[in-house]
Amino acid sequence: MKKARITQKQTEAFRAVMMSRSMTGAARLLGSSQPAISRLIQDLEAETGLALFDRVGGGLLPTQAAFALAEEVERSFVxxxxxxxxxxxxxxxxxxxxxxxxxxxxxxxxxxxxxxxxxxxxxxxxxxxxxxxxxxxxxxxxxxxxxxxxxxxxxxxxxxSHVGVRGRAVVAMPGNHRLARQNHIAPSDLGGESFVEIRPGTLFATRVEMAFAGIQRQIHYSVETSSDACALIAAGAGVSVVDPLVALEYRGQGLAFRPLAPGVEAxxxxxxxxxxxxxxxxxxxxxxxxxxxxxxxxxxxxxxxxxxxxxxxxxx
Structure with a gap:
């Protein structure tokens, strides 16, 4: 499958359309023309294979795919x-x-x-x-x-030059969770648990996903960072696999942390x-x-x- 080659001009046009909800409005924001913006959006849809907008009347209605893509684009711009x-x-x-x-x-x-x-x-x-x-x-x-x-x-x-500090991912859970009695937790122990996912896009998130290959989880929440995951778990969201450096910041706040075995590098x-x-x-x-x-x-x-x-x- 060919990898999408998205250009900066395409993402700028997409972001402007999401902000203005029209090709004409996006053209004004970028100092461009409406046909040029339309071509960039068409090229972006072709590259990604996604339908990003429904044409309704004289306006544009973003699809679910557009809203999801907009989150990632906005993070890059920020x-x-x-x-x-x-x-x-x-x-x-x-x-x-x-x-x-x-x-x-x-x-x-x-x-x-x-x-x-x-x-x-x-x-x-x-x-x-x-x-x-x-x-x-x-x-x-x-x-x-x-x-x-x-x-x-x-x-x-x-x-x-590189100087590394290596650790191992830990499972974060409420302090009274049944798994808190164990010294180590296997990925299979978390099957069926309400799981807070760290959104794909980082090396750590990719390693966690590989550890859970073939294991069915109940992913009810998706967040950006390990810190975000711990905040949700403290509020009762379920369990997650997080960076041990975040565990340092949440000790004494009602959460328990146990090593994941086999280990996931962090x-x-x-x-x-x-x-x-x-x-x-x-x-x-x-x-x-x-x-x-x-x-x-x-x-x-x-x-x-x-x-x-x-x-x-x-x-x-």
């Missing part, structure tokens, strides 16, 4: 806008600025708790942090919009461009490089300590 604003801000900043891009599981928890004491020891620097998907983190670092980044584990990229890794030449000792670039390396190494140790504590406590 991520790109965030990185663009981040880069513009950084261009106005002076030297001695630490710029980090990281996946949400870190920026909403462990990384935030590490940054404050680290920066107190390096008071001459400012810090900027942007939260983005692994793909957008790589893009930010590649374009020089971030000094280094943290992605999901397993993204091996040429031209970058964790994160740093990505930093390989240095092409030696730096002059004492220069600003040299001092910055020393700071970047120190941050990455110390954060790795900080994360490993917390993951070890989680395992020792049996995740309860």
């Amino acid at each position: 991520g790109l806008r965030s990185i663009t604003a981040f880069a513009e801000q950084l261009r106005r900043e002076r030297a001695g600025h630490l710029r980090i891009a990281a996946v949400p599981v870190l920026t909403r928890g462990l990384l935030a708790r590490f940054i404050v004491p680290f920066m107190q020891r390096h008071s001459g620097y400012k810090i900027s942090v942007v939260s983005a998907s692994s793909r957008l983190v790589v893009e930010a670092v590649t374009r020089g919009q971030a000094d280094f980044g943290f992605t999901a584990i397993g993204m091996n990229l040429q031209g970058f 964790g994160f890794q740093s990505i930093q461009p390989l240095r092409q030449k030696a730096l002059v000792d004492g220069s600003q670039a040299y001092r910055d490089a020393r700071l970047f390396d120190s941050f990455i190494e110390n954060f790795r140790d900080f994360a490993l300590d917390h993951i070890e504590q989680l395992e020792i406590s049996q995740l309860s």
Whole structure:
């Protein structure tokens, strides 16, 4: 089956049509013509094999497929806008600025708790942090919009150095759930359980789906992140398989966490461009490089300590 090759112009046209609900309105938004927008939408439907709009009277009625696609398109636009604003801000900043891009599981928890004491020891620097998907983190670092980044584990990229922190996915459930009495939980134990799915699109979500191949689950909820899944489970939604770093943030909040066996790889890794030449000792670039390396190494140790504590406590 041929893989769809969707262009940026097609997604921009689709987003504009979803916002305006008409080809003419979309053309005005983009400064284009109505026939040009119509062609882009027709090409998008042909590439994806999806019927995106029903033509009703003089207007357009989005299909269910259009609403689902719009969610993904909007997430991409929000991520790109965030990185663009981040880069513009950084261009106005002076030297001695630490710029980090990281996946949400870190920026909403462990990384935030590490940054404050680290920066107190390096008071001459400012810090900027942007939260983005692994793909957008790589893009930010590649374009020089971030000094280094943290992605999901397993993204091996040429031209970058990597420092990894590996963990194993855990099953999240209410503290009084019947499976909380077990030390480990197999994917088959969750057959028939009300399940909170982490929406496909990340390395972690793909690994979880592979672990449940052939096992029927009752997927009643679909969310973006492990943190979102834990919030729903705390409200009584059911069970899920989540990143262990999120389990650290939800301990003591009425949830139980147990290792999934066989294990599903989780964790994160740093990505930093390989240095092409030696730096002059004492220069600003040299001092910055020393700071970047120190941050990455110390954060790795900080994360490993917390993951070890989680395992020792049996995740309860």
